[in-house]
Each structure stands twice: as structure tokens, then as C-alpha cells.
Amino acid sequence: MANALTLGNMSPGLRKVVDRAKREPEGRFHSLAHLIDVPALERAYHRQRSTAAVGVDGVTKEQYGQNLEANLQDLHARLKAKQYRHQPIRRVHIPKGQGRGQTRPIGVSAFEDKLVQDAVREVLGAVYEQDFLDGSYGSRPKRSAHDAVRALKRVVDQGKVSWIFEADLVSFFDSLDRTELKRMLEVRVADGSLLRLIGKCLHVGVLDGEVFSEPQLGTVQGSALSPLLGNLYLHYVLDLWFETEVKPRLRGQATLIRYCDDFIIGFEHEDDARRVMAVLEKRLGRFGLTLHPDKTRLLPFRRPPKTQHSGKGPATFDFVGFTFYWRRTRNGSWRMWCKTRRASLRRAKTSIYEWCRRHRHLPVEDQHAALYRRLQGHFNYFGVSGNYHSLMLLVEATKRAWYKWLCRRSQRKRLNWERFNDLLRWWPLPRPRITVQIWSR
Numbered sequence: 001m002a003n004a005l006t007l008g009n010m011s012p013g014l015r016k017v018v019d020r021a022k023r024e025p026e027g028r029f030h031s032l033a034h035l036i037d038v039p040a041l042e043r044a045y046h047r048q049r050s051t052a053a054v055g056v057d058g059v060t061k062e063q064y065g066q067n068l069e070a071n072l073q074d075l076h077a078r079l080k081a082k083q084y085r086h087q088p089i090r091r092v093h094i095p096k097g098q099g100r101g102q103t104r105p106i107g108v109s110a111f112e113d114k115l116v117q118d119a120v121r122e123v124l125g126a127v128y129e130q131d132f133l134d135g136s137y138g139s140r141p142k143r144s145a146h147d148a149v150r151a152l153k154r155v156v157d158q159g160k161v162s163w164i165f166e167a168d169l170v171s172f173f174d175s176l177d178r179t180e181l182k183r184m185l186e187v188r189v190a191d192g193s194l195l196r197l198i199g200k201c202l203h204v205g206v207l208d209g210e211v212f213s214e215p216q217l218g219t220v221q222g223s224a225l226s227p228l229l230g231n232l233y234l235h236y237v238l239d240l241w242f243e244t245e246v247k248p249r250l251r252g253q254a255t256l257i258r259y260c261d262d263f264i265i266g267f268e269h270e271d272d273a274r275r276v277m278a279v280l281e282k283r284l285g286r287f288g289l290t291l292h293p294d295k296t297r298l299l300p301f302r303r304p305p306k307t308q309h310s311g312k313g314p315a316t317f318d319f320v321g322f323t324f325y326w327r328r329t330r331n332g333s334w335r336m337w338c339k340t341r342r343a344s345l346r347r348a349k350t351s352i353y354e355w356c357r358r359h360r361h362l363p364v365e366d367q368h369a370a371l372y373r374r375l376q377g378h379f380n381y382f383g384v385s386g387n388y389h390s391l392m393l394l395v396e397a398t399k400r401a402w403y404k405w406l407c408r409r410s411q412r413k414r415l416n417w418e419r420f421n422d423l424l425r426w427w428p429l430p431r432p433r434i435t436v437q438i439w440s441r
Contacts, residue, residue: 033194036076038072056110086109086116087109089220090207094106137151156266163302165273171218176217254266340394352394360406375430383434
């Protein structure tokens with residue numbers, strides 16, 4: 001995470017918070033709001049993307065930065081005098097990729113509000129990064145989805161997983177109980193000024209087209225503060241509860257691995273798994289969360305016996321965009337592998353196809369540069385060892401989509417495959433490459 005808070009870029013005040021949070025895991029912080037000063041707002045400014053969508057005010061990063069010092073001083077003065085007001089959030093809908101017509105609502109804040117959210121996130125991160133458990137990997141500094149996959153590989157290789165509980169939460173960010181979230185924040189944060197500022201970031205109106213609403217639940221997806229608040233919520237609702245109350249009562253080993261609101265639990269024994277399933281739904285329901293009935297399941301995932309020389313493993317499951325399955329290695333042993341999840345691959349193909357259709361009249365050089373970046377970005381995430389075939393499928397699909405829409409640029413002259421292959425020699429697409437080593441010992 002390029003924007004993550006690390007010891008190298010912390011202010012002295014934040015380092016003191018980190019040190020105290022480590023020393024006093026049950027201590028409460030009464031003075032944190034003063035850390036949101038002009039330098040903190042300036043750090044937040046530099047973390048914003050120049051190409052990010054604009055909020056209801058229409059202000060871009062470039063426009064705000066033309067008079068940066070004065071703007072930050074004015075914002076800090078309003079924060080200090082408690083005169084700051086969060087502007088309504090502009091809601092946009094992006095395709096969900098799990099069926100036609102399904103979209104995911106994303107909130108776009110005004111630029112100034114993004115700075116406040118990011119500065120608050122920085123302060124809260126200094127406290128709660130010391131509390132979060134090792135099984136949590138999403139939206140945390142120096143942790144990634146690949147680290148979650150590596151953690152899963154470790155417990156599977158150790159023979160501690162025979163059953164996998166695959167869970168999916170329904171509309172997690174829209175379902176957070178703000179009252180419960182406030183109670184969780186007050187466990188560590190006793191600074192009333194900071195809590196009021198967080199409340200302003202939560203209790204904000206949403207502008208969806210011409211419709212204005214004020215949701216009473218949840219935190220807006222797309223906010224810089226939402227991932228940390230989501231981690232905090234599930235830390236108390238799920239992670240800490242599982243570690244301190246559930247695991248001591250189990251007969252065998254169990255491991256919870258969570259990436260944001262996506263989590264799996266590996267069990268050694270089936271009866272342990274079913275006992276946890278019976279209480280987990282009630283536990284989540286107490287905090288307004290619901291398991292998706294069609295996407296939540298328990299499946300066997302023990303290593304196939306050595307005497308099994310053909311066929312596949314017992315089952316497959318999905319996690320962080322990958323499908324995990326058993327496959328034989330060249331020396332005849334069984335090993336867990338992963339490939340791009342079918343829905344993720346289909347979504348990537350559709351996205352590239354639609355891009356080629358919408359931008360077919362751009363110069364070929366510009367189209368090539370954009371497609372190259374898209375494929376490289378896909379490889380950076382899905383280019384894990386053993387997943388070469390899925391990467392190649394996307395490259396071939398990109399070639400077909402590009403060829404089809406180049407053919408439709410004009411009715412006068414049609415492009416044939418021979419000429420298209422000549423074009424690919426001048427403007428080659430990237431070859432699939434493995435960027436992340438997961439399975440090496």
C-alpha cells in the first residue's frame with residue numbers, strides 16, 4: 001500500500017501514539033485531535049490521486065493545490081473552531097460484475113472532505129494498527145491480499161485445514177451499526193473532539209443523481225476512512241471474538257483469515273466447523289450483519305491421499321479473487337494451487353472489451369498504451385505462480401476484442417488478421433508474467 005502509514009513517514013506525535021498503544025493495549029487516548037494539524041492535512045493532500053473523481057463541489061486536486069497553504073490553513077482553522085461541515089457525498093454506481101444490471105454504490109466525497117477523512121484515518125491507524133490481529137490483511141500497511149494467500153498456504157501445508165468455511169457478508173459497509181461502532185471507538189479513543197469529527201464523516205447526506213438521502217446505517221464505500229472503520233468493526237465483532245472466545249472451546253485447530261469483509265475459516269475437524277457456523281450467524285446478527293445464504297458454505301478441503309493418482313481434490317473455494325484447488329505436482333504429490341476466479345476473469349474480459357468498443361476511434365498508439373497498462377495491472381495482482389494459463393486467456397481475449405473494434409473503425413477498409421498481426425509486431429501486448437511467488441518453499 002503506497003499510502004499506508006509507516007514508521008518512516010510518521011510525525012513525532014504519531015510515533016508517540018504508536019509507542020503508547022503498544023505499551024498500553026487497554027489504554028485510552030484523551031488527546032488525539034490536535035494531531036490533525038496543517039502538516040497532517042498537507043500529507044493527506046499529497047496522498048490524493050490527481051485523477052480521482054470529484055465530489056459535489058467539483059474541485060480537483062490541481063485546483064485545490066493552486067492556493068494550497070491558504071486552503072489548508074483555512075480548513076485547519078475551521079476544524080479547530082469546530083466550524084467544519086462535511087459536504088454531501090456524490091453517489092456513483094459501478095458494475096458489480098456478478099450479473100447483468102448489478103451495481104455497487106460508491107461514494108465520492110468533496111476534495112476537502114477527502115483530506116479530513118485521510119487525516120483522521122492516519123491518527124486512528126496509529127492507534128488501532130497495534131490492536132489488529134495477525135489474521136487481518138485488508139487495508140493495512142505492508143499487508144496485501146497476497147499475504148493472506150500466503151497465510152492460507154502455510155496452515156494448509158501444515159495439515160491444519162481439512163474443512164473450509166467460506167463466508168460472504170451482505171452489503172457490509174451499508175450495514176454497519178453506527179451506535180455499535182461508536183462504542184467500539186470509545187474503547188480506545190476518549191477524545192470527544194475526534195469522535196465528533198468522525199461522527200461528521202459518518203452522518204453525512206448522500207446525493208444520488210437528484211435524490212438526496214441521509215442513511216442511518218453504514219459508512220460510505222469510497223471514503224478514505226471506511227476501510228479502517230470496517231476493520232475496526234470486524235476486529236471486535238469477529239476477529240477478537242473468534243480468537244478469545246471460540247478457539248479455546250474447539251477440539252482441533254482453526255484459523256481465521258480476513259481481507260476487509262471477505263473472510264474464510266479453516267478447520268481441522270468438521271464438528272468444530274459446524275459448531276462455529278451455528279453461533280456465527282447469531283453473533284453477526286447482533287451487530288446488524290448478515291451472511292449471504294447463497295455464497296456462504298462449508299466444504300471439505302483435506303489433502304487427497306497419496307494413493308490417489310488421478311482426478312482432482314475434494315472441492316474448490318474462492319477467496320480474494322482467486323479459486324483455490326488441489327492439484328498434483330510433477331513429483332506426484334498433492335499441493336494447493338490457485339487460479340483467477342471465473343467471475344474475476346470474466347469481469348476483466350468484459351472491462352477490456354467495453355473499453356475497446358468505447359475508444360476504438362483513438363489513435364492506435366493511445367489504444368495500445370491503455371491496453372498495455374490494463375494488462376500489466378491485472379498481472380501485478382493475478383500473476384501468482386501457477387496461474388499462467390488464466391493470464392494467457394485474458395491476453396488472447398484482449399487481442400480478439402481489439403481486433404474486432406479496430407475492424408469497425410471505418411466501413412471503407414476492413415482489417416484482416418494478417419494486417420492485425422503486423423500491427424501487433426509494432427505494438428505488442430505484454431506477455432503474461434508471474435509477478436508474485438506464492439508457492440515456493
